[in-house]
Amino acid sequence: MQQRMKTHQLSEPEIEALFLEAQVGRLATLNSDGFPYITPVHFVYCGGRIYIHGLIRGQKIDNIRNDPRVCFEIDRMDHLIPHELPCEVNTAYQSIVAFGTASMVEEEERKIEILKAVVEKYMPGLSGRAFPENMLKGTGIIEISVAAVTGKYYR
Numbered sequence: 157m158q159q160r161m162k163t164h165q166l167s168e169p170e171i172e173a174l175f176l177e178a179q180v181g182r183l184a185t186l187n188s189d190g191f192p193y194i195t196p197v198h199f200v201y202c203g204g205r206i207y208i209h210g211l212i213r214g215q216k217i218d219n220i221r222n223d224p225r226v227c228f229e230i231d232r233m234d235h236l237i238p239h240e241l242p243c244e245v246n247t248a249y250q251s252i253v254a255f256g257t258a259s260m261v262e263e264e265e266r267k268i269e270i271l272k273a274v275v276e277k278y279m280p281g282l283s284g285r286a287f288p289e290n291m292l293k294g295t296g297i298i299e300i301s302v303a304a305v306t307g308k309y310y311r
Contacts, residue, residue, distance in 0.1 A: 164308050164309050164310055165306070165308055165309075166252070166307030166308060166309055170250070170309070171252055171305060171307040172201075174252055174307065175201035175230065175252065176201055177232075178199075178230040178232060179278075180196050180197070180230075181197055181198075181199045181208075181228055181229060182194050182195065182197070182228070182230075183195050183208060183216060183226060183227075183228055183258075183298075183300075184226060184229070185215075185216050185219035185223070185226055185258070186219055186222075186223045186225065187215075187219055188222055193215055193216065193219055195215075195216050197210070198274065199228075200270065200273040200274050200277050202270070204302060205299055205301060206228055206254065206256075206299075206300040207261070207270045207297055207298065207299055207300075208297070208298040208300070209270065209271060209274050209295055209296070209297050210295070210296055211294065211296060212293075212294060212295065212296035213296075216298070217260070217296060220258045220259070220260070220298060221260075224258050224259060225255075225257060225258075226255070226256060226257065226258045226300055227253065227254070228252075228253075228254045228255075228256070228300055228302075229251070229252065229253050229254075231249060231250070231251040231252075232250045232251070233247055233248075233249045234247075234248040234249060234250075235247075236248075246310060247310065248310060248311050250307065250308075250309045251307065251309075252305060252306070252307045253305070253306050253307075254300070254302045254304070255302070255304045255305070256300045256302040256303045256304075257300070257301050257303065258300045258301075259299055259301075260296060260298060260299070261296075261297035261298075261299050266297075267292060267295065267297050268287060268292070270297050270299075271292075271295065271297070
C-alpha cells in the first residue's frame with residue numbers, strides 16, 4: 157500500500173458520505189478481449205450497494221454478462237494547493253475505489269424502487285411521478301455488490 161494511502165484513508169462515514177454526495181462515478185468492466193472498459197455514470201448508493209441505470213443493451217451490459225467483476229471509482233477535487241515549485245503543487249481531494257460483482261436487476265418492483273432513488277437524488281422535483289411502462293421495459297439497472305472499498309484524501 158502506498159504511504160499516502162496508509163496515512164490518508166477516508167473513514168467509513170467519510171466513504172459513505174462521498175458515495176451519497178457524488179454525482180458521477182466511473183464503472184470499469186472487462187471486454188471479452190480482456191481490455192478494461194470504463195464509463196462515467198450516474199448512480200445511487202443504497203444499503204451498501206451501488207445502482208446504475210441506463211439502457212438494457214450496450215457494451216457495459218455485455219461485459220457484465222460475460223464477466224461480472226467490476227471496479228467503481230468516485231473522486232472529488234476540492235482545490236489546488238499552490239506552491240512556488242511546480243512539482244510541489246498538490247490537490248485537495250477525496251476518492252473511492254470499490255471492487256465487486258455486478259448483476260442486472262430483473263424484478264420490476266425493485267427496478268422501480270431504484271429508479272425512485274435515482275429521481276430523488278438527481279431530480280427531486282419529479283419525485284412521486286409514475287414511470288411509463290415502455291420506459292421501464294427499456295431501462296436496465298445494474299447492481300454492484302461491493303466486496304472491497306478503499307477511500308483516500310489529501311487536504
